[in-house]
Ligand SMILES: O=C(O)CCC(=O)C(=O)O
């Protein structure tokens with residue numbers, strides 16, 4: 001698929017968050033306003049896949065945020081030339097379980113009750129987490145190791161390794177360059193009808209996905225298991241971690257039922273994906289995602305988005321290259337071994353970003369060799385089918401975004417023009433605040449349900 005993002009820096013209004021577009025179709029930016037650090041890092045990573053993200057960040061900081069200057073620095077600095085000391089400094093050792101040291105992070109519930117949260121992460125540092133207890137206590141994720149039987153995990157891996165050579169790198173446009181996402185991927189949905197509808201109705205960053213496939217047999221079998229595990233994890237999370245043991249506002253009370261999946265393939269340690277949040281346009285607010293890892297173990301890094309006051313820049317507080325303070329709390333690395341299920345819970349996409357970091361070294365897997373396969377199972381909502389969502393002045397269904405940084409509007413949703421992100425197309429500056437009820441349904445949900453009911457009756461009639 002060809003297209004993606006191209007966007008000149010443009011401020012629509014005070015309500016605009018600094019998010020722009022995505023390195024892959026299901027991803028909502030690299031926080032990519034043209035000047036965000038993540039956006040620049042995504043660009044540098046795609047042009048220099050062999051460099052560790054820490055080195056890219058260093059080059060960017062040394063160049064005072066200028067991408068062309070950072071590119072020059074990096075050209076001079078081949079990964080092979082990185083000093084052994086630097087390599088040692090970026091090498092991640094094993095860290096014992098935090099829970100075994102009795103370190104407690106007060107969760108959001110206690111924060112609400114006025115208890116101060118002690119941060120375990122530090123600016124510029126990576127905290128490595130391995131145990132399910134630590135991961136669920138310190139991030140909006142939970143993990144189940146050895147999720148499938150060894151035979152089923154191998155069968156799923158083999159099924160996808162056979163497909164992986166046909167996956168595509170996504171091309172996207174940053175500044176004046178067309179760059180490629182630093183890994184390959186493919187999109188699967190559960191029925192042929194759905195695949196056809198995806199190709200013609202669903203817009204991702206201003207264009208349509210041409211290669212939409214039908215979920216494969218092993219993927220389908222595993223989907224049922226993911227569904228049941230994710231629903232259990234959602235309930236556990238609600239009772240254990242959310243204020244008053246209640247689901248979050250806008251979170252769906254319905255059973256989570258996956259009907260689509262993005263499959264990613266990372267061939268070797270250099271392949272990665274930059275920091276991003278997943279696009280909520282078709283998943284809705286407070287989306288939950290079930291993510292299976294197969295093959296080579298890799299690091300999944302997460303980072304909380306730091307809200308920003310408009311005058312923070314003026315006060316010159318603790319700024320990163322782009323003037324944001326996104327790195328203030330450091331990052332957490334979750335280790336994803338073969339046959340693990342990671343659940344990204346409802347607070348993840350709006351408040352955190354995630355990435356797969358390039359690895360300096362990997363342990364080859366007996367079946368996958370250097371490859372890691374990842375499946376993210378997702379639940380596309382009927383009520384967010386593009387036939388129902390607002391259209392912009394260009395006549396294209398709009399993209400749903402959440403204000404992530406600006407303190408005054410943080411957590412509000414908005415519909416915006418996709419075309420701003422399409423190479424060769426100027427956007428129309430369409431903007432509308434998005435309304436959802438407490439269960440995350442848009443105002444037209446009832447109408448959407450009736451339409452679906454009618455379609456199903458018609459189908460039953462003709463078959
Ligand atoms: O490979 C992974 O674990 C994450 C992939 C991802 O973030 C995505 O597909 O949006």
Ligand SMILES: [Fe+2]
Pocket residue numbers: 027276277278354
């Ligand atoms: Fe993602």
